[in-house]
Amino acid sequence: MTNPVQDYAWGSRTALTTLFGLPNPEGVPQAELWMGAHPNGCSLVELDGAPTRLADLIAAHPEATLGAATVARFGALPFLFKVLCADKALSVQVHPSKAQAQAGFARDNAAGLAANAPNRNYRDDNHKPELVFALTPYQAMNGFRDFAAILALFQRVAAPSLAPLVSAFAAQQTPSGLAGFFRALLTLQGHAKEEALAALHAAALAHREEETFAAVLALFEQYPGDVGLFAPLLLHVVTLTPGQAMYLGAGTPHAYIRGTGLEIMANSDNVLRAGLTGKHMDVEELLSCTRCEPTPAEKIILAPSMEGAVQHFEVPVPDFTFSVYPAGQHELHSASAEVLLAIDGELSLVQGGASLSLQPGQSAFVPAATGHYQVQAKGRFARAGNG
Numbered sequence: 001m002t003n004p005v006q007d008y009a010w011g012s013r014t015a016l017t018t019l020f021g022l023p024n025p026e027g028v029p030q031a032e033l034w035m036g037a038h039p040n041g042c043s044l045v046e047l048d049g050a051p052t053r054l055a056d057l058i059a060a061h062p063e064a065t066l067g068a069a070t071v072a073r074f075g076a077l078p079f080l081f082k083v084l085c086a087d088k089a090l091s092v093q094v095h096p097s098k099a100q101a102q103a104g105f106a107r108d109n110a111a112g113l114a115a116n117a118p119n120r121n122y123r124d125d126n127h128k129p130e131l132v133f134a135l136t137p138y139q140a141m142n143g144f145r146d147f148a149a150i151l152a153l154f155q156r157v158a159a160p161s162l163a164p165l166v167s168a169f170a171a172q173q174t175p176s177g178l179a180g181f182f183r184a185l186l187t188l189q190g191h192a193k194e195e196a197l198a199a200l201h202a203a204a205l206a207h208r209e210e211e212t213f214a215a216v217l218a219l220f221e222q223y224p225g226d227v228g229l230f231a232p233l234l235l236h237v238v239t240l241t242p243g244q245a246m247y248l249g250a251g252t253p254h255a256y257i258r259g260t261g262l263e264i265m266a267n268s269d270n271v272l273r274a275g276l277t278g279k280h281m282d283v284e285e286l287l288s289c290t291r292c293e294p295t296p297a298e299k300i301i302l303a304p305s306m307e308g309a310v311q312h313f314e315v316p317v318p319d320f321t322f323s324v325y326p327a328g329q330h331e332l333h334s335a336s337a338e339v340l341l342a343i344d345g346e347l348s349l350v351q352g353g354a355s356l357s358l359q360p361g362q363s364a365f366v367p368a369a370t371g372h373y374q375v376q377a378k379g380r381f382a383r384a385g386n387g
Contacts, residue, residue, distance in 0.1 A: 001339070001363045002044040002051060006032040015085035015260045019135060020361025029087065035339050035363050035384075036080040038267060045365050054365060058337075067336045067368030070386060079320035081339050081384045082263045083361075084132070088222050089257045091277035092141070092231045095128040096289045097250040101270050104285070119280050123269040129317045130265035131247050131302070133324065133382070134240035135343070138259030139215070141235035143252050143295025147173040150181075153212065153233040159199035161192040178292040185230050186274060186283045193227065200229060212237050215257060219276065228275020231255060238300055243324075245302045245313050251291035262341070264384050266319040323383045330375040338366040338385040345379015 005016070011031025016022040024030055034041040037055040044051040058065045058077060066077060096104060104122040113120045132138065144150070151173070154166045169181040188196060204216040215232045223229060235253055240246065240261070248254050253274055272286040273279055304311035309326040321336075327345055340347065342358040349356045349364055351373040356364055360379065375381070 001035060001054070001365050003033050003035050003363065004041040004043070005030050006034065006041060008032065010086055010088035010090055012085040012087040012260065015087075015136075016083065016361065019260060020083075021359075022361055030085055032085070032263075033083040033361075034080060035082065035341065036267065037077045038080050038269075040269070043363075043365070061367075064369040065337055065367045070336050070368070073318070074386075076267065077337055078267055078318075078386050079384060080265055080267050081320075081341070081363075081382075082265075083135075083260070083341075084256065084263045085260045086256045086258050089219055089276055090255055091271070091279065092228045092235075092253060092255040092274040094253050094272045094274060094286055094290050095130070095248070095250055095268075096122070096270055096272065098127040100250070100289050101125050101127050101268070104270075119282075121270075121272060121280075121282050121285050126266055126268035126270065127250055127317075127319075128266050128268040128270050129247070129249050129315065129319065130263055131245055131313060131315055131320070131322055132240070132256070133245040133262040133313070133322070134242050134259060135262065136242060136260045138240040138242075138244075138261045139237070139257040140240070140246065140255065140259075141215075141231055141237055141257065142246055142248065142254045142300050143236050144178065144234060144293065145236055146294045147178065150178070150234055156207070157196075157199050157203045157233070159196040161188075161195045162199070175292040179287055179290070182234070182274075182290070182292060183283060183287055185234075186227055186281070186286075188227055193225075197225065197229060200233075211239070218257070223276045226275055226277075228255075228277065231275055236295065236297060236300055240301070245304070245322075246300055247302045247313075247315050249316070251289055252295065253290060262322075262343075262382055264320045264322050266317065318387055321383075321385045321387045325375070325377060325381050325383060327377050327379050330377065331372065332375055332383075333372050334366050334368050334370040334385075336368050336385045336387070338368075338383060340364050340366060340375070341382045341384075342377075343380040343382060345377060345381075347378070347381050348376040350374040350376065 008031035011029035105125040204213040207213040311324045341363040347358040
């Protein structure tokens, strides 16, 4: 596969070169390497010696490439696989459920909003569950803290303009109370906002040895004056060690702060933002899709199920599957379209007398019709598909 690289401003200029030796002669931010058939960045595959868009190959041979079950259920490749390299924090965001996406997309269309309108909430009618697997230390925010933990952090900030909001939440420590508190923070304006952010910055300076407040200080350098700076007090701040993974389902607020990882998601571009952004924010639509309930800290890291030394990361959606295999020889069978990515060693795919070799950072598209094939790996590789 020849895969496009998205040069979003928050991307790293060095990660893809350091990890995979991919060149970046112009020194531009390289945020995401996309492996899939998304219209905003479609991979190329070699067909009869000529480069061909993966989307065109799938359209010409849907059942052979995707499998009959995937064609019947999704009608297209249902996942997008990425290498994500964050040197700067991404926006705090929530993804809608499938039903919410369908309804919201229909509303935006009925309102006559252009497909690329900056004030459009829904780019398509699909949900966007996602999984991230850390290749380097990977700092993120994921899910609301316990009500008491949120209150304790805001009480330490002790901003006079926030005192009535904190008191109201303390008196109603429920999902609806958290929703009201979240709404009030996101809609702070003028002097109240300036005073609250100044108190937050002072508290962060005083407690910079703590991971939460260290994250606040780092974000202040990137997004001064943004209400998303309160996010580390609301959400769990977690740093994945290489090899750990997280799943992010519908309605869960989250943000990636820094690091490089593999990300797989449903084939969607629906994002409702909640700060750390200069882009469109629709607070009421965001809140309508947000589950204002605590996420237990012990449920943030997604433990794999083990098949020998193979890690299978099980997710509650049929759009994608994700596994990481160790070095060695493996007998595989393609039940759906698959993408294999060499992580840290050469990878050879073999079927009969045909073979394909990949270097770290390179990937291969395996059509569903391939059936049985062998993999000889000198290092780890990731396998993406759908179930």
